[in-house]
Every structure is written in structure tokens, then in C-alpha cells.
Amino acid sequence: MKRIEFLYPEFCYLYAEEYNMEYLGRCSSEIEILRTGHLETPKFVTEDVDMIYLGCTTEATQEYVIELLKPYTDKLKEHIEKGTVVFLTGNAIEIIGKSIKDEDRIIEALGIYDFTSERFMKRKRVNTQFVGRMGDDVIMGHMAKYSHMTGDITNPMIEITNGYGMNMESKIEGIHDHNLFATYSLGPFLILNPVFTKKILALLGLSDELLFEKEIMEAYEYRKTELMEKLK
């Protein structure tokens, strides 16, 4: 069995991001989704897990999640370095940076990667879609957020071809380091990008056959063509 730890599902389910785990879990009978609540110690601290997932949450809860994970930062780094699959979506990406600025407040994050984020809660919400490349694969995404990442990202997850990345001037998006994949993009990302879901299954050592493979690939191909034609 492959054990996937879904951190804080009671908080980090915003914008249907929990469906990433729902879908992945239904793709293979060899997958066990372990849901860790905020009052529990994460399983990755004391047990072997094959994958760790953290999804999008509210701004206040994001700060709480940082406090919950801070004591286990080194353990999380250890997992990243030894190749455990780590997948972060939405504002979960900001948690692994150095800090999050919110007007006069600086919220210290886990500091695993050398970037910072800033919230602009009083500005208009940024709603964008993008198409990009991850290796040979075409990846799609959309963002709905008030915050931006800045920093010298040397290992982006996606090179944007249509649209914007981690901020409105950027043509890169997310972080890819060992088997850590972190992206601002919502989706649910694994539904929107079945080619990436296949990659995750392969990294877990499982068959890359997807649930409703024909239909999800048709939906992906259609949407991809549509967005590539119309997004600048």
C-alpha cells in the first residue's frame, strides 16, 4: 500500500482542493489516504509515508498551519531530500517560503525555500488562468488570490507559455525540487492535469492508469486547446 498523508483536511479543503486526494485515492486500490487533523502530530514525523499533501486554506488558517508545522520543519526537509512526494496547492506554497507580508505584519513561514510572499487583501482579487510546460508536458492552471510570491526561484515547477506565473510579471510558476511539487494553481490540479497525475502515480511506483482515463484526457485535451488558442 502507498500511504498518502493529507494534512489538515478540516482546514485545507478550500476551493475543492481536497478533490485532489479524492481522485488520486480512487485511481488505485493500492493507495491509502491518511487524514491528519490539526490536533494530531503529522504522521510524516514518526512514520514512513509515500506522499504528503497540503491544500489551500483561508489566510487566518494558513498562519495557524504554519505554527502547526514549524516544529517539524527539519523533518519535512528530510522528506523532501530523500525523495518523498510532496504536493502543495494554492496558498500552501507560501508556507514553505521565508515569510508572508500582510500590510505591517511579517508572518515567518517555514523558510525551506528562499522566497517571500505578500498579501494585498484590499486590492482586487487576481483571477488568472495559464498554460505552461513542465518538461514535455503541457500543464494548465488557474489562480484566484490576493497574494504574490517574489524571489529568486531557480527551480520552478512550470514555465508559463500563456498567461502569468507566481506574480503578474513572472513567466514561471511554483517550485519543483526532488519530488516536491508546489504550485499556486487551483484546479483541482490533478483533475485539470491528468498528465501530471500520471507522473505522481509513477513516482509512487504505481500503474499510471487513471480513473475515467478516456474522459479525463478528452477534457484535458479540449480545455488545453481552448486555452492555448485564447490565452495570451
Next chain:
Amino acid sequence: MKLRYYIALLLAKMSVIALKITKHNGTNFPGAVAVKICPQFLQYADKPKRIIGVTGTNGKTTSTNLICDVLEQAGLKVLSNRAGSNLNSGISTSLINGMNIFGKQKYETAVFEMDERSALKLYPYLKPDYLIVTNLARDSIGRNAHPEYIFNFLNNALKIVEDKTTLILNSDDPVSSNLGKGNKRIFMGMADCNANPFVNSSPDVSYCPDCGGKIRYNYRFYRSIGNFYCEDCSYSTPEAKYFAEDVDLKGGKFTVKEGDSRTEFPLLSNTVFNALNELALIGLLRELGFENEKIFDLLSNVKITDTRRESAVEYNGVQYCVYAAKGQLASSSSTIFEFMAKEESVKDLVLCMDEETSGTHPDETLTWMYEADYEFLNRDNIHKIIVCGHMCKNTKLRLLLAGIPEDKIVTVFNEHDAKYHVSREGIEKVYVLNEVDSVRRGFKVRDEIVEYFKGLDRNE
């Protein structure tokens, strides 16, 4: 600045005349002109002495219409934005329409539907005497992010009018009942009415805002609305000043308890959502000084106007209905899917819920589809689902993941092709669920289906 205001008013008034002459129905235009010329237009505009605001995620329009109808029934002359938008420009238009050419307000009472995100542009200048908050639920993620964000937004705006605005709140909403602790607050609550709502996969609230504990319910009405408590602290449904008991949705009556008195009122609708809307209205009327007997009489003479809802024609024993659904909005879509499941007729559904604008509209995403409970449509009485529009492939995938058998699903990119796939036998109803901003589109698809069947019958 005052000079600028008078120029804005004059030009806006002239635009009203021009619109009438040219027979244009630009409901926001005069207000938009006024605000463009004088951004502080609302601040300077002469306003009615008494202003009632209605805000919240769902039920604003229905509640506003109902309040206007009842107050007009009571003989008051009511200014409202019921025909226009609930933004700054729409409310400015209403105020312009209510003023004479010298800028003197002709109305003493106004009822305004107010967009949640416009609170900071509206509350400081309108200073509503009463503000009804229907509920706060998941809304468009592109605009309203999440319920906590809207809560914070409204709460900050309410601090500006703490001394002026009395809130009328739904005590059974774990989110909005926590608003405005510095304001005078009147709570409305309701006893269990055996609504037996389905459980939503993506709730509007799941944890306590005070301690992070899990929110539980003694009973629920729909989604996250119900008699709640936190399992770890004292956060729970506040005590209601006006509490509805003996709620008989089928029999069309409920009793409202206020202190030691109990008064029976007619229910204007058989839905629990509208029972809550009506309860807020009764609370408002009591706060305005109306006697219960008078309220009873007024309610006996009004109907709930819900222009977005069901509209049916019958042909060959089958009802063809148009039902407005808010695509991109998980909470309202799920509620409509629940209704489709519980409404017992055997039916085909035609889903026209994509944004009409374009395939790359920045709001057109998959996200809402996976927050919405398509699983509710996995019922025997849902005979076939015809999915229309450019997102049909993704919607089909969502339906399959919801457990709906593939042979029940048809996809058509062009909604005008839906008519070729609607069942002619074995069903009692066809529901066209159209995006709420394109009501005419829903009617057109419905009418095309009926005309197509009539044509087939003529040729047979």
C-alpha cells in the same frame, strides 16, 4: 466638491430623461455617470430618512422584493433598487430617481439590496438603520474568495456604523451570526422543521471561528444553516428574539415566539430558505413598530416574487421548466441539485450552466464543479442529463466521478442541439438549468425543445 455633486446630479437626471426618450433600459447608467463625475455622490445625495439594507450570499433579491412589497402594502412609498444593481452605481441610480430636479429626496423609506463586497462604499454614506444579513456561504471564488473573507470584509464595514445600524441576523448561520458585535443585533431563529437536508461535501463552515473546534448541529435547515454548536467551546446558535416554531412548510404556516407571546403567520412559500427570509421580514416589521395582527394581514396579501425560479409550459403531458441556477457558485448549485433530487418527478435535466461570455473567461474554472454536489443528481428520478457548452467534457467527467452512469449523460457543445437528446417518453418533466445571468437563454433552449417535439408530432 458640492459643485461637482450638483453637476453630477444634473447630468445624471438628464441621462434619465435621455434613456426614457430613447427607450433604453440602462438601470445603472445614471448612477454610474454620477459616481464617475463625483465619487462622493452617495455621501452628498439626499437620502430617505429611513434606510433598510439587505445583504448576504443567498436570498438578497427575494428578501428585498418581499420587504418592498409588504411595506408598500402597508401604504408606505418605498424607494428601492429592486430593478437595478446592488452596487454603488445601482443604489445611486435609485437615489437619483427618488430626487426631484433640485436634489430633494421624495421618499421617506428606502430598501436597498446591497452587494457584500460594496459594503465599504455603501455603509459609511447610507448608514442603514437596519441591515438584514440573510447568510454568508461559499460564493464566487473569483470575487468573494471564501466566507471568512467576506465575513471580515463586512465586519470591518459594520464598525463604521456601529452606532447607527441595527443588524437583523440569522442566528442559525455559524458565519453571519457572529457579525457586528459592536452593533445592536437582533437574532432570528427557527425550530427544527424536519428539512432533512443532504450533507454537502464542501461545507461553508466546518470549524469554530473562536477555537478551531468542530462545528456540530442539533438540526440543520440547509447547507451550514442550522442550530449549531462548537464541540470544544461555548460558540453556538445565539438566542433568538424572534423564534419560529411549529413550522409547517406543507400546511403553509408557522408560529413566531417573541418573549412570552406566540403569533401564527402564513408561510409564503413551502421552502425552508424562504421561511427564513420571511422570518427576517417579520422581525424587521416588529422592530419598525408593526403590530402582529397588522403583519398577519400584510403577509396574507403578498406573494414571494422569485423571478429566477421555475417557469413551466406543458406539452403532451410533460412539463418543460426553466430554472435559474448559479453556475460558478457551488452553494447555490448544490442547493438546486438537491431540489432536483428531492422533487419526485422523473425528469431530464439540461445543464446550461457555463458562463456565456467565453471559454477563457477568468472565472470559468473547474473549481466550483468540485465544490458543488453533483452527487445529489445520482438518483433514479434523474432520467438523463444533457450537458451543454464548452465545459461539457469536464462536466461529464464530474458527473461520472459523482457516480452517475455514463448512459445517462449526453454532451453537446452547442446548447441548441440539446433538443435532439431530450427524452420523449418515460419522463414527467424537463428542467433547463440556465446560468442566472442569462435567463432568456434558458427560455430559448426550453422553447426550442418544445417546438422541436411539436414539429416531430406534426410530421408523424
